[in-house]
Amino acid sequence: MPPVNAPYRPEGLLARPLYARVDAGAVAHNLARLRAALPAAGAPRLWATVKADAYGHGLARVLPALREADGLAVLHLDEARACRRLGWDGPVLVYGGLYSQADTLLLDSPHLHLVITHAAQLQWLAQAPAAERPAVWLRFAGDIHHTGFCADDYRAAFALARELSGRGLIGEVGHLNHYARADEADGVAQADARFRDVIAGLPGPVSTSNSAAMLGHAARAAATQWVRPGLALYGASPFAECSAAGLGLLPAMSLHSQVVGIQRVRAGAGVGYSAAFIAPTAMDVGIVTCGYADGYPRHAPTGTPVVVAGARTRLLGRVSMDMMAVDLGPVPQAAIGAPVTLWGADGLPVEEVALAAGTIAAQLLTGLSARVPVALAGAR
Numbered sequence: 001m002p003p004v005n006a007p008y009r010p011e012g013l014l015a016r017p018l019y020a021r022v023d024a025g026a027v028a029h030n031l032a033r034l035r036a037a038l039p040a041a042g043a044p045r046l047w048a049t050v051k052a053d054a055y056g057h058g059l060a061r062v063l064p065a066l067r068e069a070d071g072l073a074v075l076h077l078d079e080a081r082a083c084r085r086l087g088w089d090g091p092v093l094v095y096g097g098l099y100s101q102a103d104t105l106l107l108d109s110p111h112l113h114l115v116i117t118h119a120a121q122l123q124w125l126a127q128a129p130a131a132e133r134p135a136v137w138l139r140f141a142g143d144i145h146h147t148g149f150c151a152d153d154y155r156a157a158f159a160l161a162r163e164l165s166g167r168g169l170i171g172e173v174g175h176l177n178h179y180a181r182a183d184e185a186d187g188v189a190q191a192d193a194r195f196r197d198v199i200a201g202l203p204g205p206v207s208t209s210n211s212a213a214m215l216g217h218a219a220r221a222a223a224t225q226w227v228r229p230g231l232a233l234y235g236a237s238p239f240a241e242c243s244a245a246g247l248g249l250l251p252a253m254s255l256h257s258q259v260v261g262i263q264r265v266r267a268g269a270g271v272g273y274s275a276a277f278i279a280p281t282a283m284d285v286g287i288v289t290c291g292y293a294d295g296y297p298r299h300a301p302t303g304t305p306v307v308v309a310g311a312r313t314r315l316l317g318r319v320s321m322d323m324m325a326v327d328l329g330p331v332p333q334a335a336i337g338a339p340v341t342l343w344g345a346d347g348l349p350v351e352e353v354a355l356a357a358g359t360i361a362a363q364l365l366t367g368l369s370a371r372v373p374v375a376l377a378g379a380r
Helices: 024-036 051-055 059-066 077-085 101-106 119-126 151-166 189-199 211-216 218-222 350-356 361-366
Strands: 019-022 045-049 071-074 092-094 112-116 135-139 173-176 206-209 253-265 283-288 305-308 311-316 324-327 339-343 374-376
Touching (some): 024 045, 024 059, 071 077, 077 092, 077 101, 101 119, 112 119, 135 151, 151 173, 151 189, 206 211, 206 218, 283 339, 305 350, 339 350
Parallel strands (some): 045 071, 071 092, 112 135, 135 173, 173 206
Antiparallel strands (some): 019 253, 253 283, 283 324, 305 339, 311 324
16 A cells, blocks of 8 residues: 555646646757857856756756756755765855855865855854865855945955965855846946956956846956856746847746636626636636646736647636636637646747746746646656
């Protein structure tokens, strides 16, 4: 007998017809596309950002597609350890650095790079018993003002880091910045000039560019030693005015479901909770098995695009925990069992759904619920 609560069904039969598909080949394509955006000679090295379980795609699923990256970038040391367990032995950049002095006990593998955002982290490293001495990247607070050293404190922090490096307590010292407005045409020049002024004359490698900065400000990205793409690796555009396809990127995740019910709704009747949509005329409404407990945004409004049986239509009313309603007017032939694409395939990019829902593609990709099964494209 199977253990209590274990799934007991024929292999491959889903509990309900909702699943995500992850395409590692698309990730490999996007990595190559991002490299092609850099100059052929003297190009920066590339950290592939895989935090949040590779933006929700699953680190184990996509890591084979990232073997040509020069390094991986993660949020915290547990994620770095996950990379090691999966066989990655190259450099790993840890954006979160150290959250406490106890984290220094986890510095037990080579080729770690820690982002340093306050002076106490340097003191912890000075006292660390670790046999492996990580490289460090001093983060400038810049124009985003999340974490990092302000302009007045940066050089003192650099002097301390260089002293520790000279004593063999840490490795190389680099300079890191993150732009607040890299997705805007005029969003980098002033911030980059300020950063360059702060680090003028200081030795060490420089890293500034995420996906938006790489693709929208390529010359500035090329003037650094490391770039750090994330979102674009997974086939989503970082720009509101330019699609992923227009950038030569392929979607690495798609979300699929089916129509599981059809309601004939009379004119004036409400659809869904709070009757958030009122039928203007008699209409057919399809019920799709996917809801906010699966990671689809509850706040997605009527009109959010959906593809049913290959045709574009729209979401109606409020998304509930387990299901949503869609307009079958443009798809009169749709029947129960009709395939539904919620994002990432059939010409429906995830960033378009995100824009309609008032959010960003990264939130949808990383917010996919654990109860949604994931299939690997090409797997049998």
